[in-house]
Amino acid sequence: MIIDCHGHYTTAPAPHTDWRESQLTAFREGRPAPGYPAISDDDIRESIEQNQLRLLRERGADMTIFSPRASAMAHHEGDERVSAAWARACNDLIARVVGLFPDTFIGVCQLPQSPGASLTSSVAELQRCVLELGFVGCNLNPDPSGGMWTAPPLTDKYWYPIFEQMVELDVPAMVHVSSSCNPSFHATGAHYINADTTAFMQFIQGDLFTDFPDLRLVIPHGGGAVPYHWGRYRGLSDMLSKPPLREHVMKNVFFDTCVYHQPGIDLLFEVIDIDNILFGSEMVGAVRGIDPQTGHHFDDTKRYIDALDLVDADREKVYSGNARRVYPRLDAALRALGR
C-alpha cells in the first residue's frame, strides 16, 4: 500500500475560489461575505478524477492525505473571522472529496489562523474536523503573516493550545506556510523551503518535545534545507548544548519526500533515519512540469524512491508504515476498511 502524505486540493472548482475573492472583497469593503455557492458532486468528481486521481493511478499510489490548497490559505488576508469562514469552507470541501472517494482520500484540515489572533478558533476547527469530519491531522502555518514572520517561534507558549489539542486528539500537523505577501520571498521557491528550515531550527533551539513528548510534526519538502546541511544542524545542536538530534528532535519530527530530483532523494535517505521519512509528492503542486533530464514529471517522487536500493521493510515504512504510525487515525480508518 502506498500512502501519499502530502496532497493539496489545488484543483478545486472555480466557484470555491471565486467565493474566496468575493469574501475578501466584501471584507475590504466592510460588507458581509456572500453566501457560499452551490458546488455539485459532479464538479468535485471531475476536478479530482481528471487530476489527482488520474495521477495517482498513473503513478501507482493508493491513498492521499489530502488538505486544502496551501498557498490559498493566506492567513494574512482578512481577519480572524474571515480566516474562520474560509477554513471551514475549505475543510468542508475536502470532506466532500473524501466522501466521494473514501478509498483514496482522507482529510487534513486548514486552520483558521490569523496574525496576532489567539489559536482558540483553530483549536475548535481542528476538533470539528477530526471529530465530525473524520480528518486525521492539520496543516499548521508557522507564519500566518505570510512572509513577515511576526509570530513567535513554534516553541513559544503561544502555540501550546493547538499542540495540546493535537496531542489530545492524537493527530499530527504538517508545518506548512501559505503564500507570501513579502516580495522578497517567492512562495514555492523560497518561502516554503525557508519555513521548513526555520521550523526545524526552532525545534533545535527549544525544548518543545520535553513538554509534548507525544507531539508529531511533519516538515514538508524533504525538510527544507535540513538534510543537505545535516552536519550544520548536528553541530549547532551540540553548540547549543542540546542532546543529539535523534533524541532531541527526531522522535517527533518527520520529513516528506517532496524533493524533485534523484540526488536530493538519495541524500535524504542517506542522512535521515528511515523511520522519519514519509512518502509525499505535493501533488498536484508546486512544480508541474516534466524534467527534460528524465522525461518524467518533477513531482513524480515515487520514481525516485523506487530507484533506491531499499529492503522491503524499509520501503514499506516510507510508503505506508510511517504514515500509519504518525497519523494513527488514518491507520484506524484503514483498518476499519480492512486495509
Added chain:
Amino acid sequence: MIIDCHGHYTTAPAPHTDWRESQLTAFREGRPAPGYPAISDDDIRESIEQNQLRLLRERGADMTIFSPRASAMAHHEGDERVSAAWARACNDLIARVVGLFPDTFIGVCQLPQSPGASLTSSVAELQRCVLELGFVGCNLNPDPSGGMWTAPPLTDKYWYPIFEQMVELDVPAMVHVSSSCNPSFHATGAHYINADTTAFMQFIQGDLFTDFPDLRLVIPHGGGAVPYHWGRYRGLSDMLSKPPLREHVMKNVFFDTCVYHQPGIDLLFEVIDIDNILFGSEMVGAVRGIDPQTGHHFDDTKRYIDALDLVDADREKVYSGNARRVYPRLDAALRALGR
C-alpha cells in the same frame, strides 16, 4: 594552491568589538561615538596566529579571502552613519590583517548598508576598499533589516548602483546576511540558509544578468537549500518561462563549499557544475565543534572535498581556479607575487 573564499574575522581583538558596543550605546543616547581604540599589531597577529592561521596550516589551505565577521555587520542597528563608521572600522582592521599576513589573507569588505538607505555610501566604501586598500570583493547583505526582509529583491533597481560599481571595479559580492533580530530566525541555522535560498530564487524570478552580464555573485553555505532542491529550481525556472538555469543564473552565480558533512558535499558536486563551486569553510565560523561521527571538525570542509573522486583539473578549479576567475583582482595580486 588552495584558496578559501569564505573566511571571517570572527576573532577580532576585544577593543574592536567593545568599541562597537560603545558606538551603539552612544547612538541610542544621542551622543557622538567615542574614538576608535588603539589596537596593536601584536594583538592582531595573536588573534590570527592562534586561530585562522593555525587552522589553515593544520588543514592545508594557503590563502583566505577574508572579511569582517558577518554576524557582527548588523546593518539593522543604528543608522546609515553608524553603519558607515562601523564598516570603515571593520574594513580597516581587515586591511591591517592583510598587511601583516599578505601571503595568506586578502580582503573583502563589509558595506555600510542600512535599512531603507540608498546605497551611495556602500558604493563609496567599496571604491575605497578596492582602490585604496586592495580588496577584491564585498559582502552584500540582501536583508539589511536583519530578518525583517524589508528590502526589495536583489533584482530590483534599488540595488543597481552597487552592481554597477562592482562591474566597473570587476569585483564580485558574496550574498551574505548578518545577525537576525527576528526571533523566528536563528542566525546561522535559519537566517543564513534562508537568505541563500531566497537570493537564488530572486535571481530565477528576475532577469538581473541580462542587465549585468558580467556581474558575479557568490552564494555561501553551499547555496542554501538550492542544490538539495535542484529539481524544484529547474522546474520553477521552467514554469516561470525562464531559460535553463545554466544560462539564466549559473553564468553569474557561484556556490561555496560550506556544507558540513560528506553527503551534502557529495550532492553539491553531483548537481552543480564544477565551474560554479568555490572552496570555502566559513572558518572560524558558524559551527566550531567536532563531528562525533568523524572525529574531525564540522567546518573542515577540505576533508570532504579531498574525499571526492575528482580529476586533478576539477580539483584545481574548486581549490583555486574558480576563485581566481571570480575574483580577478585576487588573481592579479597572486600573479604579482609570482603565485
